[in-house]
Amino acid sequence: METLKKIAVGIIGVLILWGMGYVLIQASHEPAGSLSPRQPAPAERVEPVPPESGEQPAPPVSRREPSSPPEMVPPSTAPSDGTPQPPGDTIAWRRAPSPKAPAGNGDAPVLSGKMPTYGNPNPIFIRAANRILPAVVTVHSTRRVRHPSINFFSPFFWKKDKDQEDEGEEDEQDFFQPGTGSGIIISKDGYIMTNHHVIENAQDVRVTLYDKREYTARIIGSDPTTDVGLLKIDIGGDTIPVAYIGNSDSIQIGEWVIAVGNPLNFNSTVTTGIISALGRSIDIIDRRYRYRIENFIQTDAVINPGNSGGALVNLNGEVIGINTAIATRNGFYQGYGFAIPINLARKVVSDLIKYGRVRRALLGVSIENVSDRVARAVGLPRPTGALVQGVSPGFPAEEVGLRQGDIILSVNGEEVVSVSDLQTKIARHQPGDVVTLVIWRDRRK
Incomplete structure (x- = not known):
């Protein structure tokens, strides 16, 4: 038996040696260079975007170069395009130069920022990111939280008597909870807009x-009904970048946007997406605030914890919203982010600087959205506007004759499409301002 095993092992060894020799012989007959690594395909030439007037055309690029650092845009005290400031503003909101539409594109929609309609769109996104990045900051906060001290054994061994329960409050312990968010520099003297x-x-x-300089900030004020907050840093003689401010009334669904902030402690993160919807109410502001306003811009640009207070900008690098919330079931991004329209935030910030609080203009009505059933019942061509459910005594609505059943269709010529839209349009005014309403009553305007 042992002899048979030795013979079998010998035969197997011979077969292995014969196989190795065969492979070596075959390899020696292969043509030279067949075992050389695959040559990479030649790089394709990237055509530059046609330059705007006054700009020098960039040379063609055939390989990837390291990206240059973002431009530090010097601050300005007045709009660069000469746009007059709305009355009551206390900040010299900075405006970006108006983009020039490419020739032969007269049928394109008018958007709030640049539109990549030709060539390689990358420079447009890069220019917008470079314009906003230096003006977005990281906000580090510490808040005091009180928790009762925990005695793991007392519930199982004895019950507190009344005297012990009265002394229980003294057993509370203080904890300091750190938090991180984002903010937007809106003035050269150090005002920073963020979330409440x-x-x-x-x-x-x-x-x-953005350049790693650190400052201690003081809270000027905040408004829980809109979730807008305002900080101020003492910059001394330093120079700081200032964000360009856009017009959130001009944005459209489908428009490209860029979200900038500090999600999950990844500082100065830039993500892109489109405007998915306008006028969203997501019931995130505490219901105890009677005059809360939810009229969010919805975007699919990635937003995560830490983005709050950061900028949502158009392709011209102008801030059109403050990133505020996400719709999620796990605490992180699942495709839906929400931002406060910048036009509403501007009013809040101006009030906080001028008055130390928000002065809210009120009509004095209770309202609800117009359903299709209601629209058909009152002869309205389509369900739009805000249905008046009640009028409060002593408020302007009663004084001008508004009554239950009226439907408010527009404010100062601007169409009202929902309850949140009406609230936002009225909230941008000061108490005492005069506005013009168009209403639907008795089956006619």
Whole structure:
């Protein structure tokens, strides 16, 4: 038996040696160069975007070069395009130069920012990112949280008597909870716009700029009904970049946007997407605030915890919204982000600077959205506007004769499409302002 095993092992060894020799012989007959690594395909030439007037055309690029650092745009105290400031503003909101539409594109829709209608769109996104990045900051806050001290054994061994329960409040312990969010520099003297929930109950706030400079910030004020907050840093003789401010009334669904902030502690993160919807109400502001306003811009640009207070900008690098919330079931991005329209935030910020609080204009009506059933019942061509359900005594609505059943269709010539839209349009005014309403009553305007 042992002899048979030795013979079998010998035969197997011979077969292995014969196979290796055969492979070597075959390899020696292959043509030279057949085992050389595959040559990479030649790089395709990237055609530059036609330059705007006054700009020098960039040379053609055949390989990827390291990206240059973002431009530090010097601050300005007045709009660069000469646009007059709305009455009541306390900030010299910075405006970007109006983009020039390419020739032969007269049928294209008018958007709030640049539109990549020709060539390689990358330079347009890069230019917009470079314009906003230096003006978006990281906001570090610390808030004091009180929790009762925990005794893991007392519930199982004895019950507190009344005297012990009265003394229980003294057993509470203080904890300091750190938080991180984002903010937008809106003036050369150090005002920073952010979210109310980023700085709510904060005892210590620090701000880190894009170039790593750090400043201690003080809270000027905040408005929980709109979730807008305002900080101020003392910059001394330093120069800081200032964001360009756009017009959120001019944006359209489908328009490209860029979200900038500090999600999950990844500083100065840029993501892109489109405007998915306008006028969203997501029931995120505390219901105890009677005059809360939810009229969010919805976007699919990636937004995560830490983005709050950061910028949503158009392709001209202008801020059109403040990133605020996400719709999620796991606490992180699932495709739906929401931003406060910048036109509403501007009013809040101006009030906080001028009055130290928000002065809210009120009509004095209770309203609801117009359903298709209601529209058909009152002869309205389509369901739009805000249905008046009640009128409060002593308020302007009663004084001018509004009554239950009226449908408010427009404010100062601007169409009202929903309850949140009407609230936003009225909230942008000051108490005492005169507005013109168009209403639907008795089956006619």
